[in-house]
Amino acid sequence: MASVCVVGAGVVGLTTATLLQEALPDTASVTLIADKFKKDTTSDGAAGIFRPGLQFQGSSAQVTRQWLRDSYGYFHDISTSEEASTAGVKPISGFILSSKNPSITRNPLLEPLVPEYRMCTDQELQLFDYKYGCYFTTLMTECRRFLPYLTDQFSSRGGRVIERHLESLEQLAGHFDVVCNCTGYGARDLCADLSVTPIRGQVFKVRAPWIKNFMYEDYDTYIVPGFDYVTLGGTRQFDSHSLEIDKYDSMAIWDRCVRLVPSLKDAEVIQEWVGWRPYRPVVRVEKEVMAFDSGKTLKVVHNYGHGGYGVMASPGTSMHAVRLVQEMLDVPRAKL
Template identity: 35%
Template sequence: MGDVRQRNEAAVVIGGGVIGLTTAVVLAERGMAVRLWSPQEPGETTSAVAGGLIWPYRIEPQARALDWAVRSFRHFSWLAEQPGLTGVRLVRGSMPDSSPPPEWAALTGTPPRAPLVDMRTYLPYLVGRFEAAGGRWERRAARSLAQAAAVAPVVVNCSGLGARELVPDPSVRAVRGQILVVENPGVEEWYVAASSGADETTYLLPQPYGVVLGGTAQDGAEEREPDPATAEAIVRRCAAVDPRLADAKVLEHRVGLRPFRPSVRLEAQRLPDGRGGEALCVHNYGHGGAGVTVSWGCAVDAARLVGPATGE
């Protein structure tokens, strides 16, 4: 690649999780020359651990999050028309301890029917869509925002938990989620009870590869190894909902650290580019447990902040 700074439409997106990938797709499909930097393969990110239910969860501010989620819901519904390609299906389920806002209830119906995303299929789909639009994925860690600003006139910071050091932003903290995958004994609908406890949730999410059982929401915890006692407690809670799960064969344990912030940071600022000029930096991070759910709405808003280069 030549000197991308000579092209006004060039951008570097930092972060290879669902927020970074989706934002990169939107920018690339609007005609920008986009490079995506990530120190991890998409399957190694926190997004790969996500259960995949499209529903606003542990994200602030609620009003903006609902708007992002509603707009994302429409895109996921479109993606569900090709479930084998995208990994997105529309699935019935129940959330007995929650009354969704009217805007969300109107989308999901009664009983609710919501997109359920198989992240093992969906993340590679996003990579393929990004590359088909001319995007360039690079396994590369950003040492600083200034490093990216020296490469391209537009930087989009989707670094998630990494924003603590990269920005730096001490308001970003981890919320640890532990789940497990078991063989499916016949579960066809999802179930979520978010009020199991201060740091617990109970959910059953049927995926093509098994049933995802969850979970935890441990604020400030950063242990990445699964805890056996926690896994046993998750199975007990889920088996109380569906007794068939009590003896289901365990296929996998997973742990992910959700990048929570008191409010999502989606805003623009100017950065020195190291050459006496400035680069535009758009921040898009801090989505907590709802990164997949709000990904398309946030990506479109981030593209709008990028401005004229995307045709907005």
């Protein structure tokens, strides 16, 4: 039996690990190695809404759209199953509003996938006092439920979990047939990939059960209700390495969100959170045989660089990564 290792236990790593188990149940054992799990990962703070930005790119437009189709189908299947609440996946509807530019309210990557995407009515625009707007229904995935759900799936299928910090992927050479590199920002050091850049995000998690719809104002302000809390954001600070709560960002986020939905002034703050979105101009999903100065080699499938779209796109890029693992193991492809 082949031995496959997944490095990284964020949403991309866990999704890759569970899909590998589905595709190779009798062909490979899967080990997960990470130094951070669940609430310590960047995935934990994500709002998790399925809404791709146009800056989300694969190696081609065709590949990007395939990732999105596969991801939406994966989450849709969970949302209509008995496991939906446990997994933290549900349909959600809401608005994106702007008084700056009508193009901000449209999303050509999302519109072909979702069951409803329409322009706001005049009555809706008057209600919110914005010039442009769209209403749509999509899916959201709350990682504080989804990551434990994936972890339970992985463990119940016999997956092995190792808590370990790696200085180099060379440390895995000779121990595994193929390694899946799902390390997000960590790939900057592990792969000497200087194109990986942090985009700093800061959000509030609040208790506001009366909020039922998501709301976006341009790209700077968002309110996304989940199962257990509402996420208020946010910031998009390119190449910022600060992980400290910034009081000025806090004030700006709070003021913008309360202006958009005034009832939020009464919301109970559960947490303020900061994390780095691991941005890469093109999300890297490809295979490589790494050669080290020691003479060792290692078969690697990369799956990283999703920026702020790791939760949304993890199933699609992970299905792609699994197919590449199957190629490197020279086994028939299983349908995922």
